Amino acid sequence: MALKGNLRDFSIIQVLNLINLAKKTGALYIESSSKSAKLIFREGKLVYATTGMDAVPLIKIMARSKLIPSSAAASLSERYRTLNDMELGITLINSGYLTQDQIFTGIADFFKDILRGLFTLTEGLFNFEADEQPPSTSIPLRMALEDIIIEGSRQAHEHEDLKNEIPSLDVALKFAERPGVNIRDIKLNAEEWRVISYVNPKNSIKQIATAAKLNDFQIRRVVYNLLQAGLVEMIRLNSPVASAPPHAIPARNPIEQRNLVNRVIDRIKTI
Amino acid sequence: MQTQTVKIVVTGPFNAGKTELIRSVSEIEVVNTEKKVTSESEKVKNSTTVAMDFGRITVDNDLVLFLFGTPGQKRFDFMWEILSEGMLGFIVLVDSTRPETFREARGILETFRAYAPTPYIVVANKQDLADAWSLEDIRVALRLDPAIKLLPCTAKKKSSVKTVLLELLYAILEELDSTKS
Numbered sequence: 001m002a003l004k005g006n007l008r009d010f011s012i013i014q015v016l017n018l019i020n021l022a023k024k025t026g027a028l029y030i031e032s033s034s035k036s037a038k039l040i041f042r043e044g045k046l047v048y049a050t051t052g053m054d055a056v057p058l059i060k061i062m063a064r065s066k067l068i069p070s071s072a073a074a075s076l077s078e079r080y081r082t083l084n085d086m087e088l089g090i091t092l093i094n095s096g097y098l099t100q101d102q103i104f105t106g107i108a109d110f111f112k113d114i115l116r117g118l119f120t121l122t123e124g125l126f127n128f129e130a131d132e133q134p135p136s137t138s139i140p141l142r143m144a145l146e147d148i149i150i151e152g153s154r155q156a157h158e159h160e161d162l163k164n165e166i167p168s169l170d171v172a173l174k175f176a177e178r179p180g181v182n183i184r185d186i187k188l189n190a191e192e193w194r195v196i197s198y199v200n201p202k203n204s205i206k207q208i209a210t211a212a213k214l215n216d217f218q219i220r221r222v223v224y225n226l227l228q229a230g231l232v233e234m235i236r237l238n239s240p241v242a243s244a245p246p247h248a249i250p251a252r253n254p255i256e257q258r259n260l261v262n263r264v265i266d267r268i269k270t271i
Numbered sequence: 272m273q274t275q276t277v278k279i280v281v282t283g284p285f286n287a288g289k290t291e292l293i294r295s296v297s298e299i300e301v302v303n304t305e306k307k308v309t310s311e312s313e314k315v316k317n318s319t320t321v322a323m324d325f326g327r328i329t330v331d332n333d334l335v336l337f338l339f340g341t342p343g344q345k346r347f348d349f350m351w352e353i354l355s356e357g358m359l360g361f362i363v364l365v366d367s368t369r370p371e372t373f374r375e376a377r378g379i380l381e382t383f384r385a386y387a388p389t390p391y392i393v394v395a396n397k398q399d400l401a402d403a404w405s406l407e408d409i410r411v412a413l414r415l416d417p418a419i420k421l422l423p424c425t426a427k428k429k430s431s432v433k434t435v436l437l438e439l440l441y442a443i444l445e446e447l448d449s450t451k452s
Contacts (some may be wrong), residue, residue, distance in 0.1 A: 164378050171385035227381075234385045258447055260334065261359075264277065265440045267330040271296055271433050 003128035007032070012118045013152045015126055020044045020145040027132035032124025037114055040134045045142040048134035049111040055135065056110070058085040058103075064113075065106035067098060084137035107141050112148055119152045120159060120217040155217065162220035165227075166234070169206040169216065173199045173223065173232045195222045196231070204237050275334045278357060279439065281324075282341040282379055283364035284372040288396040288426035289340040290324045292364060295432040297326030297338060360390040360439050364426070365413070367395045367403035373412045380413070390442040391419075394435050398423040 003018075007030075015028065023044035030037045040048035050056055059080070063073035080088050092098045098106075188196065191214065198208040209219035226232045281289045324340030339358075361383055365376045376393075383391065395409050404412070410421050420438055425431045 161374075164375055165381075167378055167382050168385070171382070234381050236385045236388065254447055254450070258444065260275070260277065261440055261443050261447065263330050263334055264336055264359075265437060265444075267328065267336070268296075268433060268436050268440065271328070271429060 003126075003130075005126060007121050007124045007126060010126075011156065012115075012121060012126075013149060013156060015128075016115075016145055016149050016152070019128070020149065024128070024130070026128055026130040029127045029129070030118060030121070030124055031126075032121050035117065035121070037118060039114070040132060042133075042142060045144055046111055046115075047140065047142055048138055049114045051114055051117070055085075055138070058088050058107075058139065061110045062092075062098065062103070062106045065109045067102050067106045085139055086137050089139050103139065104141055107139055108143050111141075111143055115148050115152065116155070117215070119155050120215050159217045159220070162217070162224055165224055166205070166220050169209065169219065170204050170237065171234045172201045172204055172237045173208070173226075174201050174235050175199060176230050176233050191218065191222050192225060195219070195226065199232055201235055201237070205234075274332075276337055277334070277359045278337045278339060279436070280339045280341060280358045280361040280383070281364060282361060282383055283396075284366070284369075284375040284379065286369070287364040287366045287372065287376070289364055292362075292394075292396070292424070292426035292432050292435070293324045293326035293338045293340050295427060295429045296328060296436065298329060299327045358387060358389055360392075360443050361387075362435065362439055363391060363393045364396050364424075365393065365409065367397045367409060367423075368400050370404060370412065373409070377413050390439065390446045392435070392439045392442055393419060393421045394424045395421060396424050396426045399425045 003015075003024075007015075012030070018024075019028065019041050021044070025042050026040070028039045028041065030039070035051060037049065037051045039046060057077065059068065059073050059077045062068040063070050068076065080091060083091060089100075089103050092103065093100055191212070194212040195208055195214070198211050203211075205219060205223055208214075209216065212219070214222065223232070223234075227234070281292055283289055324338075326338035326340075328336040328338070330336055363376060363380045363383070366372055380391070380393070393409075393413065393415060395403070395406055397403055398406075406421055406423060410417075413421075415421055420442060422435055422438055423431075424435050
């Protein structure tokens with residue numbers, strides 16, 4: 001019977017756990033509105049992973065893990081363009097460019113990044129095709145899932161907490177009014193600086209995330225840190241930086257508005 | 272002459288006492304849509320507000336104050352933006368005896384502030400109970416600026432709710448004054 005469903009009902013962590021415990025062999029296809037991925041398992045261990053449906057070349061994977069300088073990646077790709085991943089891996093080892101451990105580490109890091117990207121999905125279809133094998137030319141890595149499942153489980157809890165703190169990404173940020181605090185004196189990491197550079201009442205948090213290339217989980221974590229540090233405040237999108245007057249009072253001028261509020265006060269006093 | 276209406280929104284986590292607060296001062300039977308609670312985590316009470324509470328106080332012949340209570344559970348947060356439109360100010364109600372809801376209260380407060388930059392106050396309900404947190408501790412837990420009013424309250428007592436409403440209205444007047452200057 002096919003193992004398929006929606007991540008809304010059965011989280012990616014639960015799917016991975018099931019594959020791990022049941023020592024399944026086959027391919028797991030994930031398809032959501034924002035990303036798709038293909039993961040292949042052999043007896044419960046991850047042996048192949050790719051986002052989208054196209055395989056990522058080994059040189060690119062090594063460059064992403066900084067095992068090959070990105071400046072050298074293009075020339076190596078060109079030089080070895082006729083070799084498949086398995087042949088290329090052997091060539092890189094024989095030429096002393098990388099060790100076998102480095103190649104396995106680079107591939108494992110790449111797989112973990114793909115899985116981490118899937119942990120934030122709360123909706124999307126999954127389908128497990130039993131017995132599907134990885135391409136015969138791929139490097140035969142077998143990655144145990146326990147550690148990544150624990151990490152994902154922690155991240156899912158953290159994401160849930162962050163969603164409680166920042167329920168909507170359709171609000172904007174403004175700098176908190178804290179006289180005497182110079183933001184340049186505060187130590188921020190690269191992600192936080194990137195977000196800070198887009199803080200503006202006209203930009204929603206969602207737009208900032210897109211511009212800063214952060215997913216929902218990452219942007220919530222950064223914004224949460226900035227809120228905790230008291231550097232920014234959430235405001236309604238496009239609202240002026242200065243606190244706006246209460247616009248809800250159905251009177252046109254301040255005297256009328258005061259009069260109206262005073263009438264309500266007088267009435268409440270009589271309750 | 273057409274009757275003018277003004278609106279105050281009462282928000283806060285599940286079971287904070289929003290319905291009770293409105294019921295204490297409304298001159299009409301509070302219109303609400305209550306539903307039997309089915310979720311285990313929400314079985315603190317038997318029924319909960321799934322749409323909104325709606326109370327009314329007639330100010331005079333031309334003016335009516337409406338009190339709207341938001342549904343407490345997060346799954347109804349799509350209602351919040353609709354309810355926050357055109358409000359005079361809002362009250363964030365927290366249950367002083369349930370610190371596990373403070374984080375959620377903080378989130379609701381931030382969300383409402385983002386929807387509408389109107390004056391608001393924070394109200395610590397159930398202060399008459401023995402295990403209620405002190406106002407000072409609640410202020411720290413909610414990370415409230417010292418300028419934000421935090422008031423004790425017992426939502427089932429009319430006099431207590433009256434004080435709360437007056438304090439919010441005074442905050443609105445202060446806001447009007449600061450805008451004028």
